[in-house]
Structure formats: C-alpha cells, structure tokens
Amino acid sequence: MFDPKQLQEVAEGRKGYEADVEKALAKNPERKDKFTTGGGIPLKRIYTPEDLECLDYTKDIGFPGRYPYVRGVQPTMYRGRFWTMRQYAGFATAEDSNKRYRYLLSQGTTGLSVAFDLPTQIGYDSDDPMAIGEVGKVGVAIDSLADAEILFDQIPLDKVSTSMTINAPAAVLLAMYIAVAEKQGVPMCELSGTIQNDILKEYIARGTYIFPPKPSMRLITDIFDFCSRNIPKWNTISISGYHIREAGSTAIQEVAFTLADGIAYIEAAIKAGQDPNVFGKRLSFFFNSHNDFLEEVAKFRAARKIWAKIMKDRFGVTNKNAQMLRFHTQTAGCTLTAQQAENNIVRVAVQTMAAVCGGTQSLHTNSLDEALALPTDKSVRIALRTQQIVAYESGIANTVDPLAGSYAIEALTKQIEDGAWEYINKIDELGGMMTAIEKGYPQKHIQDASYDYQKSIESGDRIIVGVNKFQIEEDTSDRKLLKVDASVGENQVKRLRAMKETRDNVKVRECLEDVRRGAKGNENLMPLILEAVRHYATEGEICGVLREEFGEYKENVVL
Amino acid sequence: MDRKIRVVIAKPGLDGHDRGAKVIARAFRDAGMEVIYTGLRQTPEQIVNTAIQEDADAIGVSILSGAHEYCFKAIMDLLREKNATDIIVFGGGVIPESDYPTLLGFGVGAIFGPGTPTTEAIEWLRKAVAEKRAKEVQA
Numbered sequence: 001m002f003d004p005k006q007l008q009e010v011a012e013g014r015k016g017y018e019a020d021v022e023k024a025l026a027k028n029p030e031r032k033d034k035f036t037t038g039g040g041i042p043l044k045r046i047y048t049p050e051d052l053e054c055l056d057y058t059k060d061i062g063f064p065g066r067y068p069y070v071r072g073v074q075p076t077m078y079r080g081r082f083w084t085m086r087q088y089a090g091f092a093t094a095e096d097s098n099k100r101y102r103y104l105l106s107q108g109t110t111g112l113s114v115a116f117d118l119p120t121q122i123g124y125d126s127d128d129p130m131a132i133g134e135v136g137k138v139g140v141a142i143d144s145l146a147d148a149e150i151l152f153d154q155i156p157l158d159k160v161s162t163s164m165t166i167n168a169p170a171a172v173l174l175a176m177y178i179a180v181a182e183k184q185g186v187p188m189c190e191l192s193g194t195i196q197n198d199i200l201k202e203y204i205a206r207g208t209y210i211f212p213p214k215p216s217m218r219l220i221t222d223i224f225d226f227c228s229r230n231i232p233k234w235n236t237i238s239i240s241g242y243h244i245r246e247a248g249s250t251a252i253q254e255v256a257f258t259l260a261d262g263i264a265y266i267e268a269a270i271k272a273g274q275d276p277n278v279f280g281k282r283l284s285f286f287f288n289s290h291n292d293f294l295e296e297v298a299k300f301r302a303a304r305k306i307w308a309k310i311m312k313d314r315f316g317v318t319n320k321n322a323q324m325l326r327f328h329t330q331t332a333g334c335t336l337t338a339q340q341a342e343n344n345i346v347r348v349a350v351q352t353m354a355a356v357c358g359g360t361q362s363l364h365t366n367s368l369d370e371a372l373a374l375p376t377d378k379s380v381r382i383a384l385r386t387q388q389i390v391a392y393e394s395g396i397a398n399t400v401d402p403l404a405g406s407y408a409i410e411a412l413t414k415q416i417e418d419g420a421w422e423y424i425n426k427i428d429e430l431g432g433m434m435t436a437i438e439k440g441y442p443q444k445h446i447q448d449a450s451y452d453y454q455k456s457i458e459s460g461d462r463i464i465v466g467v468n469k470f471q472i473e474e475d476t477s478d479r480k481l482l483k484v485d486a487s488v489g490e491n492q493v494k495r496l497r498a499m500k501e502t503r504d505n506v507k508v509r510e511c512l513e514d515v516r517r518g519a520k521g522n523e524n525l526m527p528l529i530l531e532a533v534r535h536y537a538t539e540g541e542i543c544g545v546l547r548e549e550f551g552e553y554k555e556n557v558v559l
Numbered sequence: 560m561d562r563k564i565r566v567v568i569a570k571p572g573l574d575g576h577d578r579g580a581k582v583i584a585r586a587f588r589d590a591g592m593e594v595i596y597t598g599l600r601q602t603p604e605q606i607v608n609t610a611i612q613e614d615a616d617a618i619g620v621s622i623l624s625g626a627h628e629y630c631f632k633a634i635m636d637l638l639r640e641k642n643a644t645d646i647i648v649f650g651g652g653v654i655p656e657s658d659y660p661t662l663l664g665f666g667v668g669a670i671f672g673p674g675t676p677t678t679e680a681i682e683w684l685r686k687a688v689a690e691k692r693a694k695e696v697q698a
Contacts, residue, residue, distance in 0.1 A: 118573035118624055133629025134573050207575015207599050247578050334578075338673040371673050372655060447581050454582050458676050467674045481655055484625060557598040559584055 001057055002049045010049050021045065032461075038292030039251035040449075041415055047407035055410060060305075064359075064400050068308040070301050070413070071401040072359040073324040078397035082110075083355075084362035085387045086163060086328065090115030090140035091374050092488045094150035097140040101155060103377060107384055112155070112162040113364060115139035116173070121208040123169045123543030126492040135489035138374070139165075143496045144538045148176040149183065157181040161192040163238070163328065163362075168210035170197040171219055171526055172542050175533040178231075182534075194235035194284060194328070197223060200261040200433055201240045203553070204442045205247035210543060213434055215550035219525060220265065221272040224279040226526035235284040237265065238328060244442070245288035246334045248450020251299045252416055254288060256423030257433075257442045259306055263424070264433040266315055276315050280322030289351040289358070290332040296351070297403055298412035300327070300358025305413075306420055329360040336371040339474065340466035344368040345382060352390050357403050363387055373481040440558040447558065496538070503536040511535050512545050519549035564592040564688050566617045569606040570599045571634070574624035579651060583619060586677035587684070603633035610646050616688045617647040619680075627654045628661060635665045645695070647687050651675065 002010075035043040044051075055061065064072035074080060087109050090097045101112055116139040119131035125143045126135045135141050142148055152162075157180065166173045174195050178188050199216040202209040209216070220237065227234045241258035249257065262283065269279050287303065289296055307325035311317040331351035336344045345368050355363050365383040367375030375383070391397050403409045430436045437443070456462040463469045511532035518528040532542055568584045570577055577599060584596045595613050597606060610618045622630055631650065638644050650662070651671040659670050668687055671680045 122573050124573075130573065133626035134624060137625030202575070207577065208573075248582075372653065447585075450578050451582055451585050454586075454677065458678065464674075468676075476656060481657075483655075486628075555598045555600070557596065559581060559594075559596045 001052050001055050007050055007053060014048060014050070017046070037251070037295035037412070038290055039253075039295055040452075041252070041295065041412065041419070043294075044408075044411075047411050049407065051407050051411040055414065060414075061404060061410070067312065067320070067323060069304045069324050071404055073304070073326055073361070077359060077400045078356070078391075079400065082391045082397060083360050083387075084111040084161070085109050085384060085391075086111035086113045086362045086364055087380060087384060088113040088115050088165065088330070088364045089380070090117075091138075091482065092136040092140065092484050093492065094140055094142065094147045098151055098153050098155070100377070100380075101151075104380070104384070105155075105160070107381055108388060109384060111362060112160055114151070114162060114164045114166075116164070116166055117141045118208065120173075120539060121166060121169070123172075123210045123539060123547070125538050125540030126489060126496055128540055131489070133486075133489070135492050136484050141488070141492050142173070142176070142539065143492070144499060144536050145176050145179050145533050146495075146499050146536060148173075148180050152177075152180050156186075157184055158186040158190050161194075163194040163196075163235075165196045167196050167199055167202050167206075167208055168216065169539055169543050170195040171223055171529050172533065172539045174223065175526065175530040178530060179534050188230050189232065191231050192233040194238050195223070196240065196286070197237045198240050198261065198286075200264060200437065201243055201258075203437050203556075204244060204257065204261075205249075205446060206243040207555075209553045211546065211550040212553045213437075215519075215546075216553075217265075217268045218272075221269045221274065222524045222526055224269050224282075225272070225274055226524055227282060228274070228279050232282075234282060235326075236279070236282050238284050238286040239265065240286040242286050242288045242330050244446060245290060245332065247446045248334075248453055249446045250449050251290065251292075251295050252419035253423065253442075253445055253449065255299055255303045255306065255416060256420040256427075258285065258287070259303065259310065259420065260424050260427045260433045260436070262307065263310060263314070266311075267432070270315070276311070276317050277319040277322050280311060280315075280317055281319060283322075284361075285325055285327035287327050287329050287360075288332050289329045289355040289360075289363075291335050291347065291351065293350055293354045294408055294412055295416070296354035297357045298409055299416050300329075300355070300360065301401075301404075301409075301413045302416040302420065303327070304359070306417055306424075326361045328362040328364070329355040329358070330364040331355070331366045333366055333370060336366060336368075337464060337466050338371040340472065341368050341371065341479075343466055344371065345386065348383060349386050349390070352386055353394065353396060356390055356396055357401075359401060369479075369481060372479075373483070376480060376482050438556060440556055443556070443558040499536065500538075507535045508532070508537045508541070511537055512541055515542060516545045516549060519546055561692075564617070564684065565595070565613060565615045566592055566619055566684065567595045567597060567606065567610045567613060567615045568619045568621065569597045569601050569609070570621055571601050571603060571606060571630040572622065572624060572626045573600065574622055574626070574652075575599055576623045576652075577621070579623075580619075580621035583621070583651065583677060583680060586681060587619075590681045592684075603630060603637055606634060607637040607641060607643065611641060611643055615646060616691065617649065617684060620648065620650040621652050622650065623653040625653075627652070627658065631662050631667055632665050635667065645691060647684070647691060649680070649684065649687075651680070
C-alpha cells in the first residue's frame with residue numbers, strides 16, 4: 001500500500017523512535033510486560049505503514065457496498081439511514097410485553113425484538129411440568145396464536161419489522177407471526193423481520209435445543225425455502241456469534257465458529273436443492289460488541305471480508321446481496337457488573353461506538369441493571385438514548401467506516417481474519433461444524449478461553465472496575481428491579497386451559513396429524529405448521545408431535 | 560488423610576447458561592476436589608439422585624433463569640425426603656440479593672453472586688465440609 005522508498009524512510013524513523021522508547025522505559029516502565037487485546041491478540045506499542053505493507057487498498061479494503069465489503073455493505077451506510085435501533089424485550093405476559101413494545105416504539109426504537117421465556121424457547125407450553133417456575137421469567141410466554149395476537153396488538157406488521165429470538169421452535173413462531181399479520185390484513189409477502197433459527201450455536205453455547213441435528217437442519221432449510229418463495233423480505237436465520245462470545249470465546253473464535261456454522265447451513269440448504277444465490281440473500285448474522293474497542297471494530301470488518309470470500313470462492317455465489325454479511329449486534333452482557341451497576345451505562349456506550357464504527361445494520365444496547373434482572377422502563381430508556389446520542393451527537397455516523405486506514409485497525413483486521421481462517425480450516429479438516437460439535441471442538445475452546453478470562457481477573461491482570469479494583473461498599477436496598485411474579489405462570493396456565501375449550505379441537509387434532517405425517521416424510525413442514533397454528537394448536541402440542549417423530553437432542557457434556 | 564471433597568455442580572431447569580458452572584467446576588477441580596458436572600436440563604430429582612449416588616459432600620446449583628426459588632426449594636425438600644440433609648447446598652448465578660434470605664431460609668448454605676472470585680467459593684466450601692465432617696466424627 002506504500003511505495004518501498006516511503007517504507008524505507010518509515011523504518012529509519014522507527015529506529016529513532018525505538019531509541020526514544022528505550023530512554024522512556026528506563027525512566028518509567030510500561031504498566032504491563034505484555035499488552036494484548038481483550039481477546040488475547042498481542043497489541044504493539046505502535047503501528048505504522050510497515051504493518052500494512054502486504055495490503056492492497058482495492059483488493060483488501062475497497063469500498064462500501066463492493067466486494068469484499070470490508071468497509072460496509074451499503075454505499076452510503078449511516079448517511080442514508082442509521083442502523084436499526086432494535087431493543088430486545090419481553091417478559092411475563094403478552095400484555096406486559098406489548099405495553100413495553102409500544103413504549104419502546106414511542107421512545108424511538110425503529111424495530112421490535114421479541115424475547116421469549118424458556119418454556120417457549122424449548123417448545124413447552126406454560127402448563128408443562130418442565131415449565132414450573134420458568135413461565136414469563138426471561139421473556140414472554142407464548143403458548144398459541146391467542147397470545148401472539150395480544151403480543152402484537154396495535155402494532156402494524158406491515159410497517160414494523162420484528163426480530164424473534166427463537167431457535168428450535170422457530171417455524172412455529174414464524175407461523176404465528178404470519179397468522180397475526182393475516183388477521184391484520186397484511187399478506188405474507190409484505191412482512192419484514194428475522195428469526196434467529198440458529199440451532200448449531202444452541203448446541204455449542206446457548207442450550208435451548210430440542211431436536212437432534214439432522215431434523216433440526218431439515219426444519220431450518222424448510223424455512224429457508226418457504227421464505228424464499230413467500231416472504232422475500234424475511235431474514236430466515238441470524239447466524240450468531242453473540243452467545244459464543246458470551247460463553248467466553250475470544251473475538252477470533254467468535255468470528256470463526258459463527259462463519260463455520262454459516263458454512264454448515266449453506267451446505268445443508270444446497271444439499272436440499274436450494275440455490276445459494278437465492279437463499280443466501282436472506283441469511284443474516286448476529287455478533288457481540290465487547291469491551292476492547294479496537295479489536296471489536298476490526299472484528300466486524302474482518303467478518304465481512306471472510307464471509308464474502310467464502311460465498312464467492314467456496315460456493316460460487318455471484319449475487320452481491322448473497323455475498324454480503326449483514327448483521328445485528330448486541331452489546332456484551334457478560335461485561336456488565338452487578339457492582340456499581342451505573343458504570344454499565346459507560347460500558348454500553350463504548351461497546352455501541354465499536355458496533356457503529358464496525359458498520360452494524362442493527363443494534364441492541366443492554367440496560368445498566370441487566371447483570372441483576374430484566375430491565376425496568378427507565379433503564380431500557382437510557383440504553384436506547386445511548387444509541388441515539390451516538391447516532392445524533394458523536395459524529396461517527398456521518399462518514400462511512402471512519403477508522404479505515406488506521407494502521408492499528410487495519411493490522412488488527414488482518415490478524416483477526418488470519419486467525420479465523422485457521423479455525424475455519426481446522427473445522428473443515430474435522431469434517432465440518434456438525435462433526436466438530438460432536439467431537440466437542442468449539443465447546444472445549446470456548447471453555448478454555450473462559451477459564452483463562454476468569455483466571456486473568458483473579459490474578460489482577462485483567463481489571464474490572466468496581467469488581468477487582470475501585471470497589472465500594474454498596475447499599476442496594478432501594479434499588480428498583482423488575483420482578484416477574486409466580487402468579488404470571490398461574491394465570492397463563494388458566495388462560496391456556498380456557499383457550500383450549502373454545503377452539504375447534506377436532507380440527508386441531510387433524511392439523512397435528514398432518515404435522516406428524518409431514519415430519520415422517522419430506523414435504524416442507526412450514527405450511528402444515530402454519531395451518532395448525534391458525535387453528536390455535538399450541539406450540540407445545542406442535543413441538544410435542546415433532547419431539548415424538550424427531551427425538552430429542554442429548555447434550556454432549558464437555559468439561 | 561482427608562477424603563477429597565466431592566461436589567456436584569448442577570444446572571437445573573431450562574436455563575442453558577453454563578459458562579459459570581463450568582468455570583467453577585474447573586476451579587474446584589484445580590483446587591483438588593472431585594467434581595461431577597451434571598450438564599443441562601436437570602430436574603431437582605435428577606440432581607439429588609446424582610448427589611446421593613455419587614456420595615457427594617455438596618451440591619452447587621447454578622441458575623440464571625429466575626426460577627431459583629422453585630429450584631432450590633425443590634432440591635432442599637427432596638434432600639429432606641431422602642434423609643440426605645447432610646449434603647451441603649450452595650449456589651450461584653443471577654439471583655437478586657433480595658432473594659438470598661429466602662434461599663438461606665430453605666437451608667441453602669451460601670449464594671455466590673456475579674463477581675465472586677472462585678477462591679471465595681473454594682474456601683467457603685472447604686470450611687463447610689470440614690465443619691460437617693467434624694460433626695460426623697462427633698456423632
């Protein structure tokens with residue numbers, strides 16, 4: 001990127017600088033012997049043009065909206081439109097959550113994001129014995145279309161895009177969304193949104209799986225095909241690194257394991273006869289925005305470059321939209337502290353800036369109290385304002401990819417890219433991600449990284465403000481936290497039982513038998529699930545049939 | 560001289576967050592204890608049965624899903640039912656401090672919230688097991 005004469009001058013200049021460094025160190029040693037990024041990449045004292053010697057601007061960095069998309073996926077990025085401010089929310093009942101969604105929309109969020117409770121995420125109705133104590137606690141309880149109708153009450157689904165964090169039972173929740181829209185008079189083809197639908201990361205790091213890998217992949221590719229034909233603006237999957245990072249992985253592992261999961265999904269869909277130039281356009285991704293600002297910005301840029309290369313070179317994809325890595329980001333929950341929780345506002349602000357400098361398409365910012373509980377109205381408002389302040393007041397959204405060309409950023413982008421390729425190639429050698437998961441490969445790496453992280457905190461090498469330095473005695477007795485009461489579960493069960501009395505139970509049984517027939521065969525399950533949902537079959541009933549036909553995944557316990 | 564401490568680390572209910580459970584399990588193992596990690600989706604019955612079968616000194620329960628009151632109470636009730644109240648129960652995860660008194664009231668020995676160093680949990684458990692064994696010798 002620089003001519004040899006310039007580099008020669010820089011090399012000579014650096015010798016003088018290094019002599020200065022020796023003198024400075026003699027007087028005042030540096031704070032540490034070794035500096036690394038949060039994810040463990042050694043960080044040099046200074047980066048210069050020499051670090052970018054092998055890079056070619058056009059080939060390796062390029063322009064936004066053009067291959068390899070390092071600088072972003074649209075030509076004008078945030079000058080055209082800010083990232084979607086999409087706050088993940090949901091708790092207790094559909095009414096409570098609906099109220100929170102309408103509050104968020106009134107405060108300026110530009111998209112919805114639904115958090116479901118654990119029974120819903122794992123295909124259990126609120127009256128299932130496995131659901132005791134869990135109903136409505138980490139998200140909203142949705143048992144049937146009746147609850148979904150309340151959830152989206154007064155929310156026009158032709159105008160608002162919705163992301164649903166649902167994986168194993170994604171087909172059922174997507175069907176409910178379609179059915180609610182039908183009742184609003186909105187045809188499927190106009191719907192816009194996302195389902196997470198990423199089972200591989202459930203096996204690796206998140207744990208809300210139901211079925212074994214093969215039938216899970218079948219459900220996923222059925223959804224790809226159904227949406228390609230019927231819901232062109234729907235993101236059929238959100239291939240996630242967020243949770244892998246939350247489980248303790250490094251930044252490089254986050255990128256590598258996510259993209260390796262992506263490769264597995266592409267291969268499965270191709271095997272099912274689908275064209276990556278078509279379904280590839282509607283894959284999306286989901287990354288973490290962690291504490292180390294420079295590393296995170298570099299990470300997002302590296303991810304775009306690697307994915308573009310994988311789509312073009314490995315899968316022969318020519319459609320530009322299918323080459324682009326579009327992603328949602330969430331600020332890192334695992335970095336938030338219970339101690340001096342107000343400091344979390346600052347952490348989230350730094351993480352927001354990293355996501356914006358990294359070119360995210362949409363963003364969720366965590367609330368200050370989320371190390372303790374689900375957020376209150378007030379704390380979620382502050383989290384939203386954080387995004388708005390960065391958008392409107394910081395200036396970083398007013399020019400595209402502002403940190404490009406920084407010697408440190410471009411060097412780190414290249415290092416993360418190289419490091420991720422090493423893991424991706426290793427996973428290929430193991431036989432692909434599904435085999436790697438069976439062998440415990442990603443799980444072991446994540447665990448080792450998370451143990452190292454904890455040890456670095458306890459040794460004092462890694463400082464967490466308020467936790468192992470700058471601690472105070474806190475009186476938190478008047479802190480107001482959101483609490484979900486046991487009565488939520490009791491009332492939800494009553495409501496579910498009442499609903500079952502009013503529906504056409506004969507028709508429901510027929511629909512469930514159709515789902516069973518479909519599960520045994522090869523036809524696309526989406527239309528069958530949609531019909532069952534329209535007649536108020538519950539999520540638990542539909543998943544119950546699928547559990548019987550597909551079996552249940554048994555965790556590969558890796559310690 | 561002293562029998563190694565045997566501790567079951569358990570993930571009850573539907574919560575899939577196992578980073579903390581795995582870190583504490585490894586920390587206990589590195590501290591010389593014998594650790595049995597149950598994996599996810601354990602019912603209270605399964606947890607108590609594992610602890611009894613494994614002749615465990617203690618059960619460490621990790622829970623971040625808000626279902627802690629139900630889970631801890633169920634575990635303590637089962638230990639009483641099966642005459643296994645000598646097994647020490649402790650926990651960690653995302654549990655509001657305001658709920659600690661209720662859990663301790665059930666008979667849970669300690670709750671180690673976010674930010675607790677692993678050394679604190681290790682020392683507490685060593686002390687609790689030593690006290691328990693001293694009582695057993697006297698009895």
